[in-house]
């Protein structure tokens with residue numbers, strides 16, 4: 462595991478932050494095979510580099526999504542299939558970008574401060590196994606750069622799901 466995270470200077474733009482962060486994520490999880498430990502550190506690195514209001518994952522477990530490692534305020538623990546932004550990303554197997562959560566029918570408000578959201582599914586084989594969720598306390602805070610970068614993170618998370626667990 463890399464011992465520290467190099468972050469962009471304050472004032473750096475989104476593109477610069479992702480460019481610095483993404484290559485570091487692989488070395489962060491190298492040498493550790495425990496799934497939860499690795500996902501927890503990836504979430505912390507995302508939070509530290511990108512200053513997301515909330516970032517975390519939900520695992521597909523039966524007919525529900527169940528909360529996994531996250532950084533930010535307390536969150537809903539279970540989301541039914543197809544419900545909310547996360548459930549839609551799971552059901553349709555695609556990223557869902559919501560510029561204004563109040564304009565999204567069925568949005569699940571874990572925090573009243575959340576204003577915009579992006580959810581990216583993690584797909585292994587042809588099955589969604591997890592979703593990666595980021596929330597902002599600003600309206601219209603996510604764009605295609607976020608979607609593209611977080612899809613790369615989702616590929617890494619999918620690979621971690623396939624790795625054998627150490628414990």
Ligand code: SME
Pocket residue numbers: 515536537540544545546547548567568569570571572575578594596
């Ligand atoms: N807003 C999400 C629920 C999860 S939280 O944002 C952490 C949704 O509508 O699915």
